[in-house]
Amino acid sequence: MIYDIRLTIACNYPAAVADARHLLCVRPRGDCGQHVLSSHVDVSPHPDEQHGERDFFGNFVEDVTVRRPHRDLDVEMRARVRVDRAPADLVATPTLVEIADAAITWREAHGLSPIHFLGRSRRIVPVPAVTTYAEEPLSAVPEAGTAVLDLARRIHADFAYEPGATDVRTGVAEAFARRRGVCQDFAHVMVAGLRGVGIPAAYVSGFLRTDPPPGKPRLEGADSMHAWAAAWLGPEVGWIGFDPTNGVVAGRDHIIVAMGRDYADVAPVAGVVVTAGHQRTSHAVDVVPLDDDTGSAGSA
Template sequence: MIYEVSHRTTISYGVPVSQARFNIRLRPYGWPGQAIIAQKLEFGPQPDEWRDEVGPYCVNRSVIGYSGRLSELVIESRFTVDIDKRPPADDGPMLRQLRQEALGTRDLSVLSPAPYLFASRIADANSAIGDWAGDLMSSEQPIVTAASAVMNAIHRDFAYRPGATSSATPPAEAFARREGVCQDFAHVMIVALRSQGIPAAYVSGYLRTEPPPGQERLVGADAMHAWVAVWCGAQLGWIGFDPTNDCLALGNHILIAMGRDYADVSPIDGTFVGSAPQNMATAVDVIAQD
């Protein structure tokens, strides 16, 4: 399926700021089953400095800077992508085998499971989440079955409630409250899987805006979405699990970036000189070319 994606962000300041610097992570990363046909990133006003980089992790980053005063910044990302992701051929190795394989890997590529085995800045270790996850899985389960059990439990027991949390809410708090949004659910699932020795990564991306006839609209299709990539062994590789919608991330999911947690793939962050209040408005559209 070929998709046309448009993402427009407008950042406005109460009074002009100066020496503004931004990291923009909106250019899609190449991924198995995902071919980038065309892409364009535009800024208004045009930045005084602009460089494109890759990394760290599976991230395309654009670094821009303004030396003068800035009152409003418009960022527009448009791209065309061909998605052909298939369900896994089988349920993968048993957990006990997967743990040994992950710990024993010597892979140093960007797709190595090693960076995703341990706690990170946001997805830190939590005993309550670890104990909860341990009750859902056993060492004699295949990895796809085990990860699906955690995904199913989050979808079943947690309430999707926009506004209940913020980007600063730690996974432990979202877990204790059993509510949040896609970012919270992804972080809880990552902490849960890592507690059991399973490599798990945070994915930011998009969902198809309008579903095919007869199918329900996916939750989170109006903005950037988040799900979890689970390393399922060398044969299966990375597989996406969407706990918000209780499904595998296949033809309706478009990957932009993958990192250890949200801090690695945040769409926009930066600094400026000044103390002005700021407002951010975002519009996302994902259209399938039937």
């Protein structure tokens, strides 16, 4: 499956910014069942400095500096990506106990090693109520893959997708108590629940295809950057994505931009500016499938 992707981000400041440095995490990854055929990032005003590098987790990060006064910052990312992600065989996965045991004895320390995704992070801390909530579906079946999908489906059923109900600062405990929010909140809740029972879990940012295949329902979050969770299901299986916003396994509808411990690791725009008042930020996403001869693995 090949996609053309366009992301636009617009930031407006109430007072002119004299100097700004940003980290942009918007280009798709070239692994995890994906191949980036092309990608390009344009920034306005034109940066005084701009260079890209891989962060610790293997995400492509753009370092941008603007040293002249500006009231607006506009970012446009265009990419063409081929997704060859095979459907996950959830039945052929170890038990949760086996995965938890393998994770705590793991010795490799590269960016996507499970040891980095077991404990608390900047946006995700242990919440006993979330752990208890996750334990029921996770203990209902022996295969970890099926159990994790059941947790994603439970969050999809119990939580209302309601833009504006939360913001980027909403914590796991608050999102869980409200039972409403957006994909970021649902992903954080799922990651917290999995870590609470000893399963390594990552936060994933990316895109969804805009138009579903014929006869399939439209997925929530398709017109903006999306977020979901990934669970490490042992050394033989590795990382598998699960989308609690839609209650599905992340398949060929899902294009990965970045993986990290939580949103703070993969925010599309981060950095430092000096201004007054509250800035306004908006973004839009267009994902256009160029072929679809094999169908879609990620639709609800």
